[in-house]
Amino acid sequence: xxxxxxxxxxxxxxxxxxxxxxxxxxxxxxxxxxxxxxxxxxxxxxxxxxxxxxxxxxxxxxxxxxxxxxxxxxxxxxxxxxxxxxxxxxxxxxxxxxxxxxxxxxxxxxxxxxxxxxxxxxxxxxxxxxxxxxxxxxxxxxxxxxxxxxxxxxxxxxxxxxxxxxxxxxxxxxxxxxxxxxxxxxxxxxxxxxxxxxxxxxxxxxxxxxxxxxxxxxxxxxxxxxxxxxxxxxxxxxxxxxxxxxxxxxxxx
Amino acid sequence: xxxxxxxxxxxxxxxxxxxxxxxxxxxxxxxxxxxxxxxxxxxxxxxxxxxxxxxxxxxxxxxxxxxxxxxxxxxxxxxxxxxxxxxxxxxxxxxxxxxxxxxxxxxxxxxxxxxxxxxxxxxxxxxxxxxxxxxxxxxxxxxxxxxxxxxxxxxxxxxxxxxxxxxxxxxxxxxxxxxxxxxxxxxxxxxxxxxxxxxxxxxxxxxxxxxxxxx
Numbered sequence: 220x221x222x223x224x225x226x227x228x229x230x231x232x233x234x235x236x237x238x239x240x241x242x243x244x245x246x247x248x249x250x251x252x253x254x255x256x257x258x259x260x261x262x263x264x265x266x267x268x269x270x271x272x273x274x275x276x277x278x279x280x281x282x283x284x285x286x287x288x289x290x291x292x293x294x295x296x297x298x299x300x301x302x303x304x305x306x307x308x309x310x311x312x313x314x315x316x317x318x319x320x321x322x323x324x325x326x327x328x329x330x331x332x333x334x335x336x337x338x339x340x341x342x343x344x345x346x347x348x349x350x351x352x353x354x355x356x357x358x359x360x361x362x363x364x365x366x367x368x369x370x371x372x373x374x375x376x377x378x379x380x381x382x383x384x385x386x387x388x389x390x391x392x393x394x395x396x397x398x399x400x401x402x403x404x405x406x407x408x409x410x411x412x413x414x415x416x417x418x419x420x421x422x423x424x425x426x427x428x429x430x431x432x433x434x435x436x437x438x439x440x441x442x443x444x445x446x447x448x449x450x451x452x453x454x455x456x457x458x459x460x461x462x463x464x465x466x467x468x469x470x471x472x
Numbered sequence: 473x474x475x476x477x478x479x480x481x482x483x484x485x486x487x488x489x490x491x492x493x494x495x496x497x498x499x500x501x502x503x504x505x506x507x508x509x510x511x512x513x514x515x516x517x518x519x520x521x522x523x524x525x526x527x528x529x530x531x532x533x534x535x536x537x538x539x540x541x542x543x544x545x546x547x548x549x550x551x552x553x554x555x556x557x558x559x560x561x562x563x564x565x566x567x568x569x570x571x572x573x574x575x576x577x578x579x580x581x582x583x584x585x586x587x588x589x590x591x592x593x594x595x596x597x598x599x600x601x602x603x604x605x606x607x608x609x610x611x612x613x614x615x616x617x618x619x620x621x622x623x624x625x626x627x628x629x630x631x632x633x634x635x636x637x638x639x640x641x642x643x644x645x646x647x648x649x650x651x652x653x654x655x656x657x658x659x660x661x662x663x664x665x666x667x668x669x670x671x672x673x674x675x676x677x678x679x680x681x682x683x684x685x686x687x
Binding site: 354359362368427 | 590
């Protein structure tokens with residue numbers, strides 16, 4: 220099943236996807252997906268992101284692949300829903316998307332073995348983990364000013380049940396900018412797969428329902444400009460749409 | 473009214489005091505991998521699993537025998553706060569907490585230190601106290617009754633107001649979030665089995681124990 224969260228007529232609703240692609244409220248009302256205000260499909264707990272988790276991307280950034288997962292954390296301020304607008308600051312010269320498979324944790328677990336790790340997973344969604352490279356500094360890199368900006372991590376629209384994605388390690392990832400494909404890859408190329416990441420994180424910390432792991436991005440980064448519409452899609456999961464806006468549009472009162 | 477205990481996201485910062493910058497040294501900061509002293513606050517996140525109330529006992533991850541105890545003050549945010557300026561920054565602060573920001577020793581600040589800083593229990597916090605003048609606040613850390621560190625917030629590079637300005641420039645702090653004002657570089661290390669006390673005059677104290685080493 221595909222589940223989402225929307226704001227509609229003054230209330231927050233848990234919704235599902237109807238067969239014709241429309242959004243179904245619990246009471247049976249059907250809405251067009253472009254007509255509702257999308258919220259992230261889950262209220263985020265701890266949000267982890269992975270750097271350099273695809274060998275081709277590591278090479279693209281001129282890094283050798285890491286020996287242990289390069290994980291960093293994000294705050295709730297950076298998470299926004301489907302069809303949100305994300306700000307590109309006026310002084311940025313290189314802002315790029317990152318299409319990622321997001322793993323949503325459904326159980327509490329500590330010291331979970333790789334063999335049992337997938338039992339921890341509630342489902343999957345899609346993230347676009349924007350980065351503004353102008354603000355990169357070499358302290359706890361990638362630093363929060365690059366990766367934890369308000370509204371810079373769109374997530375959604377749907378949370379797809381784990382069992383509806385039989386092989387999460389063989390999904391095609393695609394990014395389109397204004398309809399033109401700019402990034403393609405497959406989750407098969409992850410350096411640390413989902414089970415390994417869960418085993419690693421729970422080796423020292425407890426994961427809880429609502430925690431989210433953004434599993435990294437393959438090569439194919441490109442600068443995005445105000446007005447660009449970015450679609451990040453993971454095969455069999457969902458397609459997440461986001462629009463870049465400039466400061467004047469973002470802060471327009 | 474503010475909640476008695478912290479409920480939001482906790483953000484911290486390293487290299488925010490002159491003593492720490494001197495200790496790591498400008499030569500180190502100018503060389504690879506840092507290639508320059510930090511410009512923006514050098515931040516990290518302590519997620520919810522790290523929080524422990526006063527009086528708690530913290531078990532270190534398997535294999536760890538020592539832990540750095542970064543004594544600091546957390547600014548507890550009282551309302552959604554973004555794009556603050558120096559004049560209004562402290563208006564967003566509803567109170568403060570004493571914090572023992574625990575880290576497994578790590579030599580390098582180059583990469584995010586999730587295992588080192590985010591293990592279960594890595595952030596003992598006091599209950600929320602009223603905001604006091606922090607400009608010359610003295611923080612004292614004791615291990616088993618012996619003073620191991622005394623530091624003054626007068627030594628901060630970015631004082632609390634400036635830290636709030638520079639952080640809220642790019643991220644909104646929510647009600648209940650906490651911004652730690654900085655820990656010492658290579659803070660004193662407590663061994664497994666230690667009793668730790670962090671205190672500040674006019675604020676109170678935070679007590680916790682480090683459990684014996686796991687196999």
